[in-house]
Amino acid sequence: MLSNILKTKSKINTYIKKQRDPLFFKSSTLDYNAEMIALDFETNNETIFVVLPSLFDAQKYYDILQAKLGEKVLFYPTDEILTSMMALGSPEFKSERLYTIKYLLDGHKGIVVMTQLGLTLKQLKPSDYLNGARTIKVNESYNIDDIVGFLVNSGYKRSYIVEMPGEFSLRGNILDIFTLNNKHPYRIDFFSDEVETIKQFDVVTQKSFVNLELVELSPMHELFYTKDMQTKAIEKIERHFSKFELSLKERKKLEEDIENLQTRSQLETLNYYISFFNEEESTIIDFAESYRLYAIDAHKMLINLQQIDNDLKTYEQAMDGKSFLSVRMHKELKPLLNKATITIDNQGFHSKEAIDLNVKEIPSYKSNLKLFYHDYQSKNKETVYYIALEQTKYYELFVEFLHEHRIFYETDLNVKSDLYVLNQKGIGSFFDYNANSVFLNDAALFNFKGSKAIKYRSVLNQTTKIRDASELTVGDFVVHYDYGIGRYMGLTTMDLSGHKRDYLLLVYANEEKLYVPVDQIEWVLKYSSHDGATPQLSKMGGKQWQKAKTQARMRIKELSDQLIRLYAMRQNAKGYPFSKDNELQKQFEFDFNYQTTKDQEKAIIDVKFDMESDKPMDRLICGDVGFGKTEVALRAAFKAVLDAKQVLYLVPTTILARQHYYTFKERFEKYGANVALLNRFVKPKKQKEILEKLAKGYIDVVIGTHRLLSTDVKFKDLGLMIVDEEQRFGVMDKEKIKELKVNVDALTLSATPIPRTLQMSLMGLKDLSMIETPPLNRYPVQTYVLEHEDALIKEAIMREISRGGQVFYLYNKVQGIEGKVERLKKLVPEAKINFAHGQMSRDALENVVSDFIDHEFDILVATTIIETGVDIPNTNTLIIEDADKLGLSQLYQIRGRVGRSDRIAYAYLFYDKRKNLNDEAQKRLSAIKDFTALGSGYKIALRDLAIRGAGDILGREQSGFIDAVGIELYMKLLEEAMTGETFERDTTQADDVYADRHIDENYIESDAVRIEVHKRISSLNKLSDVEDLKDELVDRFGKLDVSLIVYMYEKLFKKLSHKLGTKKVLRNQQKVTLVLKEEVSSNIDGLMLFEKCSKYKYPVKLGYLKGEISIEIDFKQSDGHWLYDMSQFIEYLISEKNN
Structure with a gap:
């Protein structure tokens, strides 16, 4: 084990021995520190708290330590902007903190990584958490009302159907509970007071699938309390604030907060009242029996105190008063830092003599093994290299390189050598001068970015698959196959010949009512349009609906005939069968520094299979922005180039063309392939040169906009065409693309999801690959819904700029956008700001976005026009003004523009509380709040996007017909046209009734x-x-x-x-x-x-x-x-x- 080598050669062994006096170190690196912490934990088997100055630093330590020790490493994240703690936001951080608390309370030992705000964050005392936990076992008796009371006290919400963590439902003798940090909810079946069975069930199907002996219930929030605790705390709060003269805002906030404490609503926004529920002030370190504390970069923590002070002043400004500052959510930092066992600070933070570890970082070689060869040859004789490569592909590649250069190495650490090469997990990369040893891993030699474990993703993603988004609620628009568009007004029961029957009540134009028997429910579909517009109600008995349906049918028939003709042409056409993968292809794929997801792997296999057949490929790859479609395109393009075929990569904008050009150039050039960029910004002389080289076959890959579809563009031997977002090209361009597709392999990429029904209809006619798995190192965007406050906006902007990032500011009014920029310049004079909107010329718009990508300025104020496909990994804060005016699918796509790197990203959704919001806006705001927790708003957003995707893939000209009959019926008619089967109705004795067609409300309430x-x-x-x-x-x-x-x-x-x-x-x-x-x-x-x-x-x-x-x-x-x-x-x- 390399860690043992480090232990014996360096002095880590002596440092991690249990000692009473605190130790201070300087001159160290992240990888070395992480190795010391891991060795300390394994040696002493004692909980270790690792405190960092920022979330960005904490995230890096968590990732590295988690890769070493897996589940024993815990994250305890907190919001860096204090006021966010008081806003309704994403649940991931809270879930992670509660998971960590429970882990420690259960007596487990682990490494807890956190920021200074995590270290100082006040919590209820450990005994409160122990009292707030309950275990329910099979064959034991309980009072169901007591359990329900306990769940309510612990912050659970009652719901008829359990779909989200924190919900419970009681139906007769069946109690469903979705606890925190569990992938699946529990179903407890009582017989009288005795628990008969405990099972887990699936939130999508609601079916149980595994029997358990017990279930452990723990609090849903960090603030939970009994009725008695509630009464005492509210008295204390009122007494405390009575000492202050409150501003109107403060008075209003206090009243709202007290009402929420009484009703147990939005408890996650009320943590700063914890002091009133607790005589003792506890923090996370009080939850471990014994611990060691590492404080890393402590000088930065002290500097941050000034920033925290500024945050509090910002809040004071926002509230027009100081009374809330008298209630502190955090304890003082310095007394807690004084408890540190080991302090590591490269700035010489402590006055005592710090031990010089003399460890230096090694910059990544980025696959440049010649540079490694040079460093190795010029090393000191005593220096020993330890190279551990976990990825077998890199190990084999490196060993081959050593053989070629006749460099001798050892694989056995017991045999003396100055170079050891191991096919195992490394311990990071650094030069330990004291031990005269160099340690290198996959990341250092090949820039490989391994997967990161994001514990909370698996729990919350489970809830994104929530049942049908097409479920009906009163007031929804619906489409009846025979009568057209109506409004659903509820379920009603009538008696017919002694049999009870349930009916859907639909209301049509002129308030005409239609009662649809539930056994004909398949003829009623939820209405959804392409752009979310409100439809006109149909007249019962009118001809308009039949006419709309006939027209849609005719257009669908034309579309399906066209698709079938294209398919037949493709089946008869002869394409070029590309060669199987060779060593160079494998080498090219090694250069990808990330782990491919399962969906990516499947798409790559499918594309290669298509390319190797003698039929021309026509494959569509659908996947969200940043899910890895470009890597699939890169591998396909390289495969074509290896067979001396040319590749055309067509994109809708010059910005995207430029981004793809640099990506391709970086990956292709070292293999001697020529990549060129062609768009209207390329000078005429250069364009002429590129066209000549293209015609002669000197250029292998050409990337560009519709300029590439001009008649003067000639290829010597075009083999592959890649089209990005085809739906965004004009009609003429699409025709040219269609012509080009006939005899060459074609790959189309789209970032808009498409409905499952459409996927099924196109199966066999169009080859589809769906990339639905996010990249492994992507963190969920932390989303907050807040009242508009300039002070908070300034704080969010300054926090992003101080970490070297950039900000998207969404302001969706073209008229006032320049005035908004001027106001922001006064608010944040330190920041460089520019704007973009849809009424600018295309060139001006693209110039602004190009400058933003090049970090020429810090904040881009823009309308919703901003390019969705553009990748700006450095932009990790999004501020949306008047979020209540945007649709959920818009919010979902806009939010997808941040969080594209491995940094945690933030989205702040502001709304104007001064306005009297109408019902629609109130509803939307409530859905937005729900959306942050991946609830029903999230389902609606995905559904709306899928409708847009259907319009995109079927052609914009179909959109009017989609709107006329609604997407669901349109899909049904399309399926009818594609399969040749008509959905004929069963009219056999439709009126014969042999049974009640009714479900009792006492059995199912909803x-x-x-x-x-x-x-x-x-x-x-x-x-x-x-x-x-x-x-x-x-x-x-x-x-x-x-x-x-x-x-x-x-x-x-x-x-x-x-x-x-x-x-x-x-x-x-x-x-x-x-x-x-x-x-x-x-x-x-x-x-x-x-x-x-x-x-x-x-x-x-x-x-x-x-x-x-x-x-x-x-x-x-x-x-x-x-x-x-x-x-x-x-x-x-x-x-x-x-x-």
Whole structure:
């Protein structure tokens, strides 16, 4: 083990021995410090707190230590802007802190990485957390009301269906709970007071899948309390603030906060009241039995105190008063720093003599092994190199290089050598001068960026797949297949011939009402348009709807015919079959410094398979911005170049062209490939030279805008065309692209997601690759919703600029944008600011964005026009003014412009509290707040984006027809056109009612869930589906009513008899007769039917009258319901018929 080498050769061994006196070090590096901390933990088996000055530093230490020790390394992140702690924001930081607290309280030892604000953050005392935890076990008795009370006290919210962490639901004897830091929620089934079973269930299907013996419940927030604690704390708060003369803002805030404390609302924004709930003031270090504390770069922490002071003054300005500053969320830093076991500071922070570690950083060689060779040859004789390469591809490459240069090395650390090369995890890269040793790893030699473990991602991502975004709520627009666009007004129950039936109430133009039986629910779809516009209600009985549907059908037919023709042309066309991967291709792929995601891997395999076939490739790759589509394009392009074919890369803007040009140039040039950039900014003389070289075949890859589609652009041997965001090119350009595609391999990249239904319709006609997994080192964007305050905006901007970053400022009014820039210049005079909007000329707009990419200025004030595809990794703070005026899908895409690097990014969504927001804006603001927690707002955003994606992929000219009938019906009609199957309605005895088609409100309270279950019943196709649904309903809602089971069998019976070809059903006591349609009867093999019926378990009599076969079954001997028996019989007949 290399760590043992370091232990013995350097003095780390003596430093990490338990000692009473604190130690001070200087001249060290991140990797060396991380190794010392890891060795300390492994040697002493004691919790270690690592304190850093900033979140950026803490994140780096967490990543490195986590890669060494896995789950034993914990993150305790806090917001760096103090006022953000008081805003409603993303839940990840809080989740991570609570996870760390629970881990330590459970008696585990670990390394906790945090900032100085984490070290000083006040918490309730450990005993409060212990009292706030409960364990529920199978076969033990509990008072359910007590558990519900406990959950409410612990910050859980009651909800009918549990989908998000922090929700619970009680339905009869079934209690669902979604605790923090668990991927799946729990379902506890009681019999009276005794726990019968505890299971985990899936939030998407709501089905349970694994039995457990116990469940541990812990608080949802850092502020949780009993009724008694609440009363005492509120008294203290009121007494405390009565000493101050409060400003209007302070008074209003205090009243809101007290109301929230009483109702337990928005508790995550009230942590600064913790002192009033706690006599003792605790911080995270009080949760460990014993610990060692590392303070790294302590001088920076002391400098930060000034910044914290400024933050508090900013808050004072925002609140027009000082009263809230009297309540501190943090303890004093210096007394806590004095508890440090080891302080490491390269600035000589302490007056005592600091020990000089004499360790220096080694800059990355970035795959330049010649440079390594030079350093190794010129080294001191005593210096020993230890090279540990975890990635086998780099290990093999490096060993090959050493063989070529006849450099001798050892793989056994016990054999004396001055160069050791190991295929294992390294310990970082640094030069330890005291030990005369150089340590290098994958990152140092090949600039490899390994995956980072982001614990909270897995927990929260689980909730992004939340059930259907198309679930109906009262007031939603819907489309009925026959009657058109109406408004859904709720679920209602009526009695028909002694049977209860549930109906959807739809309202049309002129307030006309339509009651749709729930068994026809598949003919009612949620209406969604391409641009989110409000539709006009259809007139019942009017011709307009039928006309709109006919027009849409005709256009869809044209579109599907066109797609099928294109597919046939492609199938008949002969393309160039590219060679299989060779060593150079593998070498090129080694140069990628990140780990590919599973989706990326699949897309790469698919693209290579297409290229190696003799049919021209036409593949679409869909994936969010920054999910790795460019790497797929790079590998495809290199494959083409290796076969001496030319590559055309077409992008919609000069900025994107420039970005891709630099990426390609960096990766391709070392292999002798020539890459050129062609757009209108390239001087005419240079353009002429490029065109000549292109025609002669001297240029391998040309990247550019629509300039590349001009008639003067000629290729010697074009083999691959890559098109980025094809939907953004003009009609003429698209036609030229289509012509080019016929005989060359084509790869299209799109950042807009497309609906699953569309993916299915296009399957087989268009080759699709979906990249839906985010890169491994991407952190979730921390999102906050705040009232507009200039002081807070200044604070957010200054925090980003001080870490060398840039800011996007979204101001969506072209008229006032220059005035906004002037106001920001006064607010933040230190910052360089520019603006961009859609009414600027294309050249001016692209010049501004180019300057921003080159960091010529710090803040870009822009409207929503700013290029979504442009990658500016240095921009990690987004400020949105009047966020309540933007749509959720817009917010989702805009937010995606930050957080593109491995830094934590921030989005601040400001709204003007002075305005009286109308219902729509209130609703949107509430959805935005929800959106920060990846709730339903997130689902809506993704749905809206998918609708836009459908318009993009099918062509903008289809958008009007999508809006006319709504996206859901449009997709249904498209599927009809592509498969040739029409969605004919089952009219066989539609009025025959054999059962209640009703779900009791006492069984399922929520209308939306009852509709969902009706839909599920409508989609039953076989007996096993009924059994599955019965099991699921018992699991979710408890014992089933017999009438509901009969309703399921009735629905299945009707569907199966329609499938068999039944004309009518006759019932006479225990006998049921099926009369088959004439056309069905004439095609049946009578002998086979006789043989099958004679083998059936109940007596069957066959008849034949006027060309129609009748089948009579006698169920006298049956104990079951005739609907079940008939479903079983028809299923038996159909399966035999199919065989």
